[in-house]
Amino acid sequence: MNPPLTAFLGPEEPVRIGSDAHKALFCRTLLDTFDAYKPAVIDWPKLDSAALERLTSLPIWDIAVQTEGRARLNVEAYAATSTDALLRKAIELNAFEEGRHKLVLSNLVTAYGIALAPEPQYVVQGDPEWAFMVTGYSECIDSFFAFGLFETAKRSGFFPQALVDTFEPVIQEEARHILFFINWAAWHRRNMPLWRRPFFELKVLAVWLFLIWERIGIARDMGSGVQDNNFTVTGAKSLGDDIDAAQLIDFCLVENERRMSLYDHRLLRPFAVPALARLARRFMRPKKTVTGQSAA
Numbered sequence: 068m069n070p071p072l073t074a075f076l077g078p079e080e081p082v083r084i085g086s087d088a089h090k091a092l093f094c095r096t097l098l099d100t101f102d103a104y105k106p107a108v109i110d111w112p113k114l115d116s117a118a119l120e121r122l123t124s125l126p127i128w129d130i131a132v133q134t135e136g137r138a139r140l141n142v143e144a145y146a147a148t149s150t151d152a153l154l155r156k157a158i159e160l161n162a163f164e165e166g167r168h169k170l171v172l173s174n175l176v177t178a179y180g181i182a183l184a185p186e187p188q189y190v191v192q193g194d195p196e197w198a199f200m201v202t203g204y205s206e207c208i209d210s211f212f213a214f215g216l217f218e219t220a221k222r223s224g225f226f227p228q229a230l231v232d233t234f235e236p237v238i239q240e241e242a243r244h245i246l247f248f249i250n251w252a253a254w255h256r257r258n259m260p261l262w263r264r265p266f267f268e269l270k271v272l273a274v275w276l277f278l279i280w281e282r283i284g285i286a287r288d289m290g291s292g293v294q295d296n297n298f299t300v301t302g303a304k305s306l307g308d309d310i311d312a313a314q315l316i317d318f319c320l321v322e323n324e325r326r327m328s329l330y331d332h333r334l335l336r337p338f339a340v341p342a343l344a345r346l347a348r349r350f351m352r353p354k355k356t357v358t359g360q361s362a363a
């Protein structure tokens with residue numbers, strides 16, 4: 068049993084990014100907010116035929132299961148390289164949760180009779196640090212949009228409430244993961260030898276370019292009948308014509324803020340994706356305005 072965080076860090080004590088206190092705060096935030104749900108005992112709600120049809124025809128299940136499978140492996144590979152006990156424990160928990168997401172999705176697929184394409188052989192993507200960063204930054208993009216899509220599906224009744232409730236812990240877990248990842252990246256770059264930093268920044272840039280390339284390449288393949296990584300485009304299209312891009316971004320921003328507000332204010336928040344979304348949003352006109360936050 069770990070001593071409570073407050074045993075060595077006061078609730079208002081300032082925390083310098085890159086310090087040991089910072090590391091303790093972002094690791095303990097992930098560890099202490101662990102939700103011990105068990106995928107095997109999830110009682111999948113009965114759906115009426117229309118809801119079942121909507122769910123099974125969403126073209127995201129193959130890629131969602133595969134993304135979680137790859138994420139577990141990537142995160143686990145980096146955990147194995149960590150010599151810091153607390154950091155390692157937190158990254159291992161992150162990997163465990165990715166594996167659990169895959170299990171939840173696999174059980175959902177079985178429960179609702181969704182046919183999956185055969186899974187590929189998962190391999191760690193590049194060196195462990197690269198693999199962790201690919202998963203981390205890719206979650207920063209996908210989770211931001213997943214927050215908005217989830218809220219849209221919830222408000223529109225696309226998913227019945229019982230299914231929304233079942234999925235809520237998975238979505239919030241991704242919020243915890245990106246919060247953890249962003250703080251790890253900031254802590255990591257401040258704790259590496261100075262000579263390594265330019266290489267690390269190049270690596271960060273290369274990861275972003277890789278993720279953008281992956282998404283553009285995938286968008287080009289749309290319509291080929293192959294499921295793709297572009298959750299936002301595919302997901303938004305599936306949610307119907309009622310949603311426009313501006314409204315979706317508004318939901319993403321509101322939900323991102325709400326989900327991140329649950330954690331210690333001294334931790335860094337994901338910045339790049341919300342900032343880009345805010346910038347893009349300036350040039351869009353919504354059909355409807357997003358008002359109020361989710362009641363959940």
Ligand SMILES: [Fe+2]
Pocket residue numbers: 135138164165168241
């Ligand atoms: Fe996940």
Ligand SMILES: [Fe+2]
Pocket residue numbers: 138165206240241244
């Ligand atoms: Fe995750």
